[in-house]
Amino acid sequence: MNWGSWAEFWAMGGYGFYVWGSYGVTAAAIAAEVWALARRTRRSREAAP
């Protein structure tokens, strides 16, 4: 186990901004694509049932 507490986990040894900035934007990019795919699926189903 690397972390003594949640505060240590979020701090990432002082690199929190870079680590969470990377993981956060990656998660957001994937979530945005999933959302866009869900919307396109719904619209194409409505147009051609």
Added chain:
Amino acid sequence: MSSSVKWYWFASPQTFYPLAGRIALACAVGAAALAAAGLYVSFFVAPTDAQQGDAYRIIFIHVAAAWMSMFLYVVMAFWAAIGLAFNTRLSAMMASAIAPTGAMFTFVALWTGALWGRPTWGAYWVWDARLTSELILLFLYLGFMALQAAIDDRRRADRAGALLAIVGVVNVPIIYYSVQWWNTLHQGASVSLTRAPSMATTMLTGMLLMALAFWLYSIAAALVRVRCIIRERE
């Protein structure tokens, strides 16, 4: 039904449609499970790096995304070329379905690379051969999508996009070998097929789990998108 007949059977969009749905669901479930395992290893099993501290944990998604960005481009160009050569509808649809996912992973590779470079190199961005050729890859994906969107006639859009995709494939070996051909700030490969990886086993495990998760996610996303394209066009 012999295997060769089956192959042609699934080349038709109508017969491929239900199969794509089942594969997409299985891959999405697998991607979620592997991502959970990969994140666990990346943050709780892999130790803090002696030189880079915890900033190196960005590498788990950076390398996986960079691999996918190059691999997806080759797959996209492959389907585009098949569609151009044999005039098969489904091949061109697959190429169009892969492009947005490839562009997304290229953006992620560039973004995470910048956030890793700042604490490690002292710069978010440098114009070295690896970073520049990866940026060109993003423009190739965006150019492919913009070109296809700009042409109303579907078949002409597929042909024009295929030409762009095939010409652009020359950029992929340039990205891959850029760290050997030029004196780049970006380091060489830590993982290769020909020699033992130059990194700790737990770190390698985390990276491979994330890469497999991204791989399955890409298959699921591309297949869901190709089902949309089939519904829109057929």
